[in-house]
Amino acid sequence: MQMSIYKKVLENQFYDLHPMLQRRYEFKRNSIFKATGVMKCVRGGPMWLFPIFWLGKKYKLFFPESGKNIPFEIVNSQIIASDGTEQVHWERVFYFNHKKRFFNARMYLNSEQNLIQDYLGEPAKFYSDLALSITKEGGLRIDSKKQRLVLPFIEIPLPKIFQGLATVTETYMETKAVYYIQVQVKNPIIGTVFSYEGEFKSNDIF
Template structure:
């Protein structure tokens, strides 16, 4: 049983059937998809040094634009402690440049949340909550965050957090998944966002 099904319980079955297939990610059942991001936007220009730092960690990037080719790979792995993990590799193709927004997720069964370590190597941590919308879409929301410095994890005050909201749904008319991601800071506003569509390479 996937970590997403376990954390959502009965709500998992309220998702569109193709989203259930999409998130039934477990050993031997990776997910890959390709598509196009209709729009990718960044925050204010004075934050570009932060975005360039993010490039080194495969987390953020300064480029933005429209109709950007996209690939997503979700790979099940086993951590050193035997913990089931899902590696998220999101690649954006700006001409000859590749930019990434990567993460490693696992389940905290005691708190019933998804643990999300962002960047390679890890730079930020977020608690994630998963909910089902009235349209049978999946809504993922980040909660408490920490800055990760090696083995040290420092809780971030709210004003320094980049809180993400991800909405993913299945569009039957197009036989495709629609994705909208927005990362906001309470003080600055939108730091990063992208939206578009992708199709599965390996499920039907």
Template sequence: MSIYRQMLGEEAFQSLHPMLQKRYEISKGSLYASGMMKEIKTGKWWLVPLFRFGTRCKLMFPEQGNDIPFTLANVCRVGRNGEQQIHWERIFYFHKKRRYFNALMSFDSDRKIVKDYLGEPSILYSDLLFRVGMNGDLYIQSDRQRLVCGKWEIPLPKWLQGIANVREAYIEEKDAFSIQVEVRNPLVGVIFAYEGEFRIDENK
């Protein structure tokens, strides 16, 4: 059973759109997709040094724009403690530049949350909460976050956190998935956001 099915529970998972069920049922092997970001935007200009640092860790980047091609790879792994993990590799193609937004997720059965380690090497940790909307859409929201410094993880106060809100849906008439992501800080507003559409690459 996938970590996302465990997080949602059987009843909620079955209320997802069937194509979203197929996408988030991944518990072995891999899933590949590609599409186009209608818009990618970043925050205040003075955050650019932070975004540039993020490129070293495959987490965020300073570029923004419209109609940006991207690919997605979800690959199942087994952690050192035997837990099921899903590696997320998101690549955005800005002309000759490749920019990444990577993460490693697993399920905490005691706390009923998805654990999300962001970047490579990981520099940020976030609890993730999942819920299903009225139309079978999937909503994901970040909760408690920690700064990762090697073996040390330092809890971040709310005013330093980047609160993420994600909505993923399936568009029947386009036979495609839609994705909306916004990361916002209580003090500076939007840090990072993107919106686009993608399709599963069945041949990979």
């Protein structure tokens, strides 16, 4: 029986997730998760980072816009590569009036180290190891670890002072029947460089 990359990493802890989060991260063959919602707050870092964020939108990585009550869409799709590698594609879209901004990634399983490999951007510009854990409330927590800059023919390890370490917490709110997510990307010197928080509801495509 096929298991998703997230289920393989979490092993028996997977069943400590809220049932709706289990359903969301099961990813059976050829399954798609699609949801829409609103991010009550989207924030960037200091103004002097604006040129980097402006460039980031070209690669569907980061973007310079910020705001409140931003319409949001997420699509997760499982992909089996030609070499048999299982991947999960993440497309996150933020709608700032007439502007669409993306925060996309492609995730793989590293079975030897029991972690998720996350390639951010299209084409990928940054790489991060991801560690998964379960919160007391049955939510999923994702923490980024080692990071690399991705160039055409080489990946360069980033010193901590240049890293943007992410903490993601996703829960399910039964009272509203929605998924709630908090994402914060921090640099040890700058502080928060990117964050968003809000809720979304599944369109029931599994």
